[in-house]
Amino acid sequence: MDYIKAIEIRRSVRTYNPDKSLSDKEISTIQEAIDSAWSPFGGDVAVKLHRFDLEGKQTPSTYGSVSGASWYMLVGFAEDRDSALSAGFKQAQVALKIFSMGLGTNWMTDTFRGGVFKQAAGFPDSTPLRVIMPVGYPAEKPRLMEKLTHKMLGSASRKPFDSMFFSGDFEHPVATGSPFYKPLEYMHSAPSAYNKQPWRALVKGNKIYFYQEPGQESLIGMGIGLAQFYFSLLQLGHTGNWGDTSDAPAHKGWEPITSFSISD
Ligand SMILES: Cc1cc2nc3c(=O)[nH]c(=O)nc-3n(C[C@H](O)[C@H](O)[C@H](O)COP(=O)(O)O)c2cc1C
Known part of the structure; x- marks a missing residue:
């Protein structure tokens, strides 16, 4: 892909x-993409692809944020850090597959009314439903509500790259010639709740450390951003390994989450 x-x-x-x-x-x-999605972080994630009847009693209800979708991916995961990271990392692969098929999706954590979705998911208490993702053909023209949401969230823009990703210390930008530069650009464009972009990264030689703003929604967003980083890095011909953060330099207010060492 x-x-x-x-x-x-x-x-x-x-x-x-x-x-x-x-x-x-x-x-x-789409089901195959869900089944084959992979994550280096472990944890416990449950995903169900479900069709709702748009005409019947089961019409899915969101806070005005979705219209016209009858298929949804329902995503549950356990309370711990690794499960939230894996939910983001795995479902990012599925979302990208969906876009490569000419379809569309979105991540929703806040703007859905739980009942109907929770019932359809039927997940155990250990992996409660936390995210819903509609899937379908995008309408030719977004509704006014979509345009307003997009504008309100500032979705078209991102924080400056150099204010998020650093090299050597937290003062210097990543050089454009670095093998990490392009993959970080693809991380930079990832979706995040309220477009908060809860990612920071520090390059030290052939290793990169990733940091997040504490919070569970940030962890899902971190997982998504890391997937866009990792799969673009592979596609650009590099390989490497995920590692721990025991030697990560401190960054005030930010929590080290993982590291990655590039091997070529
Ligand atoms: C974890 C997560 C939760 C989100 N929750 C919602 C939501 O509840 N409602 C919504 O309309 N968009 C939601 N979004 C979409 C973001 O608002 C969107 O990704 C961001 O504004 C950037 O826009 P873009 O995805 O078009 O690049 C969510 C995204 C993520 C990653």
Whole structure:
């Protein structure tokens, strides 16, 4: 799969075409992507692909943020840090697959009414439902509500790259020639709750340390950003290994989450 192309076309889709439903083939491709998604962080994640009847009693209810979608991925995960990171890392792979198929999706943690989704998910208490992701064909024109949400969240823009990613110490930017530069650009464009971009990174030689603003939504966002970093890095011809943060330099107010050493 061309991850980089998918990253470049990805955006949060909130208005779907209700007249163009997913084919059986598309549904099985998405299910395969869910089943084969991988994470280096372990933990416990549950995902269910479910169709709601838009005409019937089970019409999914969100706070005005989604229209026209009948298929949803329901995502549950355990309370611990690794599970939240893995939920982001794994579902980011699925989301990118969905965009590569010409479809759209979005991550929703706040703007859905739990009941109908919780019932459909039927997850055990150990992995409660925390995220819903509609899937479908994007409508040709977003609704006014989508345009307003996009504007209100400042979704079209990102914090300056050099205020998030550093090299050597927390004063100097990452050089454009660094093998980490492009993968960090792809992390920079990842989705995050309220577009908060809860990622910081420090390059030290062939190793990079990742930091997050404490919070569970940040951890999911961190997982998503790390997936966009990692899969673009592989596609650019590099390899490496995930590592711990025992030797991570301190960064005030930010928590070291993981590290990655590039091997070529
Ligand atoms: C963990 C997570 C939770 C999110 N929750 C919501 C949500 O509840 N409602 C919503 O409309 N968008 C939600 N979003 C989408 C973000 O607002 C969006 O990713 C961000 O504004 C950047 O816009 P973009 O995805 O179009 O690049 C969420 C995204 C993430 C990663």
